[in-house]
Amino acid sequence: MFVYKYQETMARFEFDLLIAGAGPAGCTLALNLAGTGLRIAVIEKDIFPRNKICGDALSGKVLNVMKRIPGNVYDDFLQNVNKIPSWGIRFTAPNSHSIDVPFQADRLPGTPPPGYVCKRNDFDNFLFEQLKAHSNIRVFQGERILEVSTGTGGALVKTENHEFYGQVIAGADGVHSFVRKSLNRRSVDKRHFCVGIRAYYENVTGLHPENFIELIFLKELLPGYFWIFPSTGGHANIGFGMLQDQVIRRKENLTNIFHDLITSHPLLAPRFINAKPAGKSGAHTLPLGTLDFNRSGERYVLLGDAAFLVDPFSGEGIGNAMASGEIAASILDACFNRQDFSASSLKAYDVRIGKRFSQEFKTTAIMQRLAHSAWLFNMVIDKARKNRDVSGLLTAMFTNEDIKKKLTRPGFYAGLLLK
């Protein structure tokens, strides 16, 4: 096997590829390139296991990307990671009518679950630990990136204690990406952000016996929603997301809104009478895929949240972050073979990201706009309670591309009225 030495000149390290951030995007990129022998540095500001504010829902997209990572990452995840299976969704409309929709209508014994709820502490640490199995991947934790530059000679990163040099840099450093702000200086309108608050609680009542995840569309949060996801350790992951400009207009902080909802909202308060928080709540920003921009340039690519790849309707971002890591791996591998890291060579990354996400985000952005209407939600959920075909459409709106497109057509809703 090819063994190399890291060249260490004082505090300067030389690598082929620098990856900023060890979240799902950065780890997926590194793991997909592990077999190439490229010298890879993963530079991460936190120390793992680290806390990440999230709903912790892992969709089928996450599982599919994991299955394609070389080695036995997926099997290892199935066997060794603390998680609970997700079998379906309970939808609640603003008029408080609910419906339970299983992901698979007639589930056979032994069928693997289509998704999981897994605390990000556990999931992200699992991916992070996978990096250590590869001698050509070196992880630097507790190293906040403070400076990034690129030029004809390569990419340079500075942290407080070290300098890192590479041929190219992948910015997988989350929503407030330092790499994006340094290399792709564009200001972003707040319409492209959503904010979410998350807390773990124990003793929440009324959870589904099969741990269906719950999406509760409250009038005051539309097009966002409140969620209750049964989680590990007897906890439930609770939270809600709202468009950032709505929060600014309300001039209220998320913690107060959250507290008011679980103590006074007639749908929620009875379920939290004996509930206790398990740890502190926290809020964070989601960068929505409604923003279309160049996610690559001379000697850099942007991945995951740094690249605005969160689904504008569902808020799902982990699977998209990992998918971008997988795409970046194949494009960067080709660039290393050609030794060409120019903006025009890396443009292939934007093209592939566009093919993978552009239509999907257009569709879900329309769904986000339609979801402002409480009336529409009430109507769809009431129809779904009476009609199995319509209830199937509800889960498909989170999973199936063709059905998502159907849901954005006004004619679809006119048709529903007649059902």
Ligand SMILES: Cc1cc2nc3c(=O)[nH]c(=O)nc-3n(C[C@H](O)[C@H](O)[C@H](O)COP(=O)(O)OP(=O)(O)OC[C@H]3O[C@@H](n4cnc5c(N)ncnc54)[C@H](O)[C@@H]3O)c2cc1C
């Ligand atoms: C409230 C909320 C709920 C959500 N719920 C879900 C859900 O249920 N399901 C779902 O699929 N998605 C959900 N998301 C979205 C999901 O969390 C993100 O899309 C996902 O984490 C993106 O992965 P990433 O690897 O791009 O970024 P991250 O997971 O944010 O990882 C980025 C990494 O970069 C590091 N970093 C940042 N700055 C620097 C720096 N200067 N130097 C070095 N390192 C740095 C960070 O420490 C971090 O480890 C939710 C988001 C929020 C806010």
